[in-house]
Amino acid sequence: xxxxERQKQILxxxxxxxxxxxxxxxxxxxxxxxxxxxxxxELEEAGLLRRTHGxxxxxxxxxxxxxxxxxxxxxxxxxKRIAAKAMEWVGEGDTVLLDSGTTTYQMVPFLxxxxxxxVVTNSYRILQELEQAESLELVSTGGIxxxxxxxxxxxxxxxxxxxxxxxxxxxxxxxxxxxxGLTTPNLYEAxxxxxMIRAASQVILLCDSSKIGNTSFxxxxxxxxxxxWITDEQAPAxxxxxxxxxxxxxxxx
Amino acid sequence: xxxxERQKQILxxxxxxxxxxxxxxxxxxxxxxxxxxxxxxELEEAGLLRRTHGxxxxxxxxxxxxxxxxxxxxxxxxxKRIAAKAMEWVGEGDTVLLDSGTTTYQMVPFLxxxxxxxVVTNSYRILQELEQAESLELVSTGGIxxxxxxxxxxxxxxxxxxxxxxxxxxxxxxxxxxxxGLTTPNLYEAxxxxxMIRAASQVILLCDSSKIGNTSFxxxxxxxxxxxWITDEQAPAxxxxxxxxxxxxxxxx
DNA sequence: TTGTTTGTGATTTATTTTGATTATATATGA
DNA sequence: TCATATATAATCAAAATAAATCACAAACAA
Numbered sequence: 295x296x297x298x299e300r301q302k303q304i305l306x307x308x309x310x311x312x313x314x315x316x317x318x319x320x321x322x323x324x325x326x327x328x329x330x331x332x333x334x335x336e337l338e339e340a341g342l343l344r345r346t347h348g349x350x351x352x353x354x355x356x357x358x359x360x361x362x363x364x365x366x367x368x369x370x371x372x373x374k375r376i377a378a379k380a381m382e383w384v385g386e387g388d389t390v391l392l393d394s395g396t397t398t399y400q401m402v403p404f405l406x407x408x409x410x411x412x413v414v415t416n417s418y419r420i421l422q423e424l425e426q427a428e429s430l431e432l433v434s435t436g437g438i439x440x441x442x443x444x445x446x447x448x449x450x451x452x453x454x455x456x457x458x459x460x461x462x463x464x465x466x467x468x469x470x471x472x473x474x475g476l477t478t479p480n481l482y483e484a485x486x487x488x489x490m491i492r493a494a495s496q497v498i499l500l501c502d503s504s505k506i507g508n509t510s511f512x513x514x515x516x517x518x519x520x521x522x523w524i525t526d527e528q529a530p531a532x533x534x535x536x537x538x539x540x541x542x543x544x545x546x547x
Numbered sequence: 548x549x550x551x552e553r554q555k556q557i558l559x560x561x562x563x564x565x566x567x568x569x570x571x572x573x574x575x576x577x578x579x580x581x582x583x584x585x586x587x588x589e590l591e592e593a594g595l596l597r598r599t600h601g602x603x604x605x606x607x608x609x610x611x612x613x614x615x616x617x618x619x620x621x622x623x624x625x626x627k628r629i630a631a632k633a634m635e636w637v638g639e640g641d642t643v644l645l646d647s648g649t650t651t652y653q654m655v656p657f658l659x660x661x662x663x664x665x666v667v668t669n670s671y672r673i674l675q676e677l678e679q680a681e682s683l684e685l686v687s688t689g690g691i692x693x694x695x696x697x698x699x700x701x702x703x704x705x706x707x708x709x710x711x712x713x714x715x716x717x718x719x720x721x722x723x724x725x726x727x728g729l730t731t732p733n734l735y736e737a738x739x740x741x742x743m744i745r746a747a748s749q750v751i752l753l754c755d756s757s758k759i760g761n762t763s764f765x766x767x768x769x770x771x772x773x774x775x776w777i778t779d780e781q782a783p784a785x786x787x788x789x790x791x792x793x794x795x796x797x798x799x800x
Numbered sequence: 801t802t803g804t805t806t807g808t809g810a811t812t813t814a815t816t817t818t819g820a821t822t823a824t825a826t827a828t829g830a
Numbered sequence: 831t832c833a834t835a836t837a838t839a840a841t842c843a844a845a846a847t848a849a850a851t852c853a854c855a856a857a858c859a860a
Contacts, residue, residue, distance in 0.1 A: 297807070313552065316847080326809050331848065346549040347816065347847060418678075418687070420673060425694060434671065434699055436689020441678060449708060454689050454703050463714050485768055550817070569837080579819045584838070600826065679845060 300325070302426070305342055308352050316347035318504045353465050369401075372502040372526040375547045377401040380464055383498055385409050388461045391422055391490055392440045392443035394483075395466030397500040399423075405430065414453055414460055416486055417442040440482065449483040455489040463494035465520075469508035470501050472536055475517050477510035484512035501527035517542060548681070553578070554586045556679060558595055561605050563715035574660030575679055623653075625779040626757040628800045630654040632777050633717055636751055639663050641714045644743055645673055645697030648719030650753040652676075658683065665712055669739055670703055672697040686711070693735065700735040708742040716747035718773075720754050722761035725789055728770050729754075730763035737765035749774045756781035772794060 297301075300323055307322065319330045334350050337347075339345050344351045344517055377400030387410050392398050394417030396464055402420055405413060406427040412518040415418055415421060422547075437451025465487060467476040476499070478484050491497050491514075494530045499520045506529055517523075524545045538544050548556075553576055560575065561567045564576055572583045587603050590596050597604045630653030637654075640663050645651050647670030655673060658666060659680040668674060669688040677685055690704025715785075718740060720729040729752070731737050744750050752773045759782055770776075770790055777798045778787075791797050 313549070315549075327847090328809060328849090329807080332808090335849095344551075346551045348549050351549070351551065418674060418715050421692065424677065425671075425697075428694075429762065433694035434689045434692065434790075435685060436687045436699070436704065439674065439678065439685035441681075446689070450686065451689065453710060454707060457703060457706060460739075469649065472555075502701065527588065581819060581839095582817080582836090585818090 295323075297333070299533045301337060304330070304333055305337055305521065308343055308350055312348060312352045318349070318503065326349050342416065357361045359399075369504050372504075372528075372547075373397045373400050373500075376402065376500050376502060376524045376526065379545060379547045380498060380500055381405075383462055383464075383496070383522065384408070384411070387460075388412070389414065391415070391455075391458075391460040391463040391494055392418065393416065393463065393465045393487065393490060394443050395500075397466045397502065398464050414458060416490075417444060418446060423535050437486075438482075440480075445483070445486070447480075447486045451486055452489040455486075455493045458493055459495050462496045462498055463490045465490060465497060465499050467499065467501050467514065468505060469510040470499075470505050470517070471507055471509045472508040472517065472533060476501075476514040476520075477508075478512055479510045480512060481512045487514040491515055491519060499523045503530075506530060506533055548576075550586070554590060557583070557586055557592055560679065561596055562602055565603060565605050571602070571656045574656060574700040577660070577682065589707070622755050622757050622779075625714055625757075625800075626650045626753075627653050627757060628632045629753050629777045629779060632798060633753055634658075634750060636715055636717075636749070636775065637664070640666070642667065642711075644668065644708075644711075644716040644747055645670065646695050646718045646740065646743060647672065648753075650719045650755065651717050654717065657772065667711060669699045669743075670697060671699060671739055688740075690693075691735075692778065693733075696733075697737065698739070700733075700739045705742040708739075708746045713747050715749045715751055716743045716750070718743060718750060718752050720752065720767060721758060723752075723754050723758050723770070723771065724760055724762045725786060727762040727766065729767040729773075730761075731765055731767060734762045734765045739769045740767040744768055744772060752776045754781050756783075759783060759786055788791040 304319060316327050316330050316461065320327050334345050339343045342351045348423065364387050373396060376397055380401060381404045386408060389412040392401065392413060393417040399420060402423045405411065407426060409429050412431040412433065413424060414433040415461060416437065421432060421434055424430055426466050434447055435451040437446035437452045438448040468478045470476055478487065503526050510541050518540045522543045522545065523537060525546065527546045534544050569580050570581050570683050573580050580595065587598050591598045596606050602632060626649060629650055633654060634657045639661060642665040645654065645666060645668040650672060655676045658664065658677060662682050665684040665686065666677060667686040669690060674687055675683060677683055688699055688704040688707045690699035691701035693700050694781060721731045723729055750773050752775065754776065756779050769794045775796045775798065776790060777800065780799045787797050
């Protein structure tokens with residue numbers, strides 16, 4: 295790998311994780327600390343991130359803001375449009391299951407306006423936001439707290455999902471690939487998503503085009519298990535075509 | 548965690564709580580008082596908060612109004628003392644179950660200082676607070692959101708409690724009466740508390756003297772089902788005596 | 801080939817951060 | 831008021847982290 299490539303990837307890594315330590319980057323990229331520091335120095339001089347003792351922080355939204363909202367900034371426009379479109383599948387009286395993640399999170403402001411809606415979620419961030427909405431019935435899956443994604447995972451959460459049946463699940467994913475299907479970096483999250491798919495009559499995938507072609511560690515499902523996939527218009531035409539051919543309704547916004 | 552991240556979180560913490568003591572921040576963030584003071588000094592110099600003797604105050608009092616802020620908690624002093632005493636029953640490596648409620652909520656600042664502790668709770672308020680604490684394993688019972696008490700109740704939560712076994716449960720109650728036992732105004736809450744008692748090897752009741760002699764709608768348990776009852780010294784002597792006679796360890800603080 | 805440039809890692813040196821210690825300052829109650 | 835307890839500031843030492851320096855190897859040009 296060339297130095298320039300590595301720097302680009304370091305930047306991407308830090309933007310995704312909001313932060314990274316030198317040690318962490320050392321083991322991810324298999325280079326010495328000296329090299330990582332040199333890279334970080336250059337990236338900082340280019341104004342692309344902020345260094346701290348021990349590592350670096352993503353540059354988005356200077357000042358003091360929670361990690362999560364920093365992350366939502368990436369492709370925020372696409373995510374908002376996708377979330378808004380997804381609301382067409384939500385009707386009065388429905389019971390919907392909301393995955394954790396930045397895209398599904400964008401559905402929150404729309405959900406609050408319903409008069410009768412049951413929202414089940416494993417995201418305590420979503421729960422926290424919807425707490426104010428008087429007219430909703432809110433259900434938490436419970437489980438072990440995963441701080442990174444502000445979600446609840448593990449056997450308890452999966453067991454709870456066995457106990458409920460929902461009309462629709464709104465699912466996010468970290469990576470979507472024609473062959474690998476839906477994948478995420480974390481095994482527990484993947485298990486949860488699987489359980490969510492089982493619990494729902496209809497699976498609606500919210501996934502913007504930046505994730506297409508990526509593959510991550512843990513397999514969630516094949517694309518054919520999805521009923522509806524909402525993405526943005528930057529999605530490559532041939533990917534859209536192939537997914538449609540496999541029987542999935544694809545919506546471009 | 549980097550220094551800058553810690554400072555960001557300290558600010559967030561203080562804005563949420565309107566205030567924080569140095570000791571409190573020390574246990575939440577696992578750094579020395581010296582470090583906390585240095586952080587507070589920098590934050591003050593940046594104009595982001597106001598320092599006082601013993602801690603710091605949030606700068607903007609508008610906007611943030613926690614549902615049960617310290618001001619609105621009745622008998623806050625007694626509750627804090629009771630909660631502090633209750634911590635004597637919590638040891639490193641324990642798995643503890645925390646009921647929702649204002650008294651158990653006072654245990655939160657103490658819990659954050661443990662290095663190895665599993666906290667199970669049906670209070671999403673407690674969950675929210677402990678999110679900061681890196682060293683804790685946090686488990687949510689899940690269930691239906693009850694906004695009034697910021698808790699999770701219902702069949703899902705009860706089912707989850709069937710799946711776990713904890714060393715100790717720290718239970719709150721709305722009313723304690725020698726004949727009626729423990730009672731609360733809400734049937735679902737009562738069911739939850741029952742399930743909590745079943746899930747725990749030891750039942751520790753946190754209940755200040757203002758609730759003694761009251762009876763509420765839904766029965767939770769007889770007083771004899773409690774192992775330890777922590778209350779304040781205003782508790783009527785004859786009540787204490789009778790409860791002790793029924794085999795309960797009563798602690799006055 | 802040979803010399804030069806560039807990127808890298810190892811080593812040494814400098815800096816920063818942190819916690820412990822001690823002295824000083826501030827609050828609280830008799 | 832003063833005495834006492836508590837909190838803060840100042841100082842220092844240790845640890846972690848960063849920068850500077852050097853040496854080596856690969857890529858490249860003459």
